[in-house]
Amino acid sequence: GQNIDQPTEMTATEGAIVQINCTYQTSGFNGLFWYQQHAGEAPTFLSYNVLDGLEEKGRFSSFLSRSKGYSYLLLKELQMKDSASYLCAVRDSRDSNYQLIWGAGTKLIIKP
């Protein structure tokens, strides 16, 4: 079957670093996405990985290991506005219609 696992909730302190993990089991693989979603709002795109390694974008970085079926999102210098849910999604390469398989999301709580 196809499955994506993320922790349900994490707590971190303002100014610190947090790593949100995502593991996946899919029939094929054609890219992994991270989205941020503030409460009551739509998801917004953060990052995309299709090759192994680390992609850095300012305070946010995303890592992928295809052989391990594993990704993480690293958030540095945490700010209160980073309190949100973080969604991991995988595109299955066998799917020709560009669907994504979504994890349930990780709710990140930032404390002062």
Added chain:
Amino acid sequence: DVKVTQSSRYLVKRTGEKVFLECVQDMDHENMFWYRQDPGLGLRLIYFSYDVKMKEKGDIPEGYSVSREKKERFSLILESASTNQTSMYLCASSGSFERQYFGPGTRLTVT
């Protein structure tokens, strides 16, 4: 910037009513999607469309139908609303091998 708009942010309907949710995108995207999102369950795909007049069922199509008569517009229809369809409904669009862009969402309450 890509813009995806949805017809309503909040909607309250009665059980048994027919409900229309509309989504419009302005980037000439081929693919459009309707999801519902419930606490603890993440995004669940209801239907998607990869071309005008083409549609495919997602994971939870029961109780829903869709219409795509024009490329920019994708409508979700609840034929006879029920209380278990109370949810946040999100529309998204994407080009080929691109990320999905989301609309602001419609929070539907069925009483």
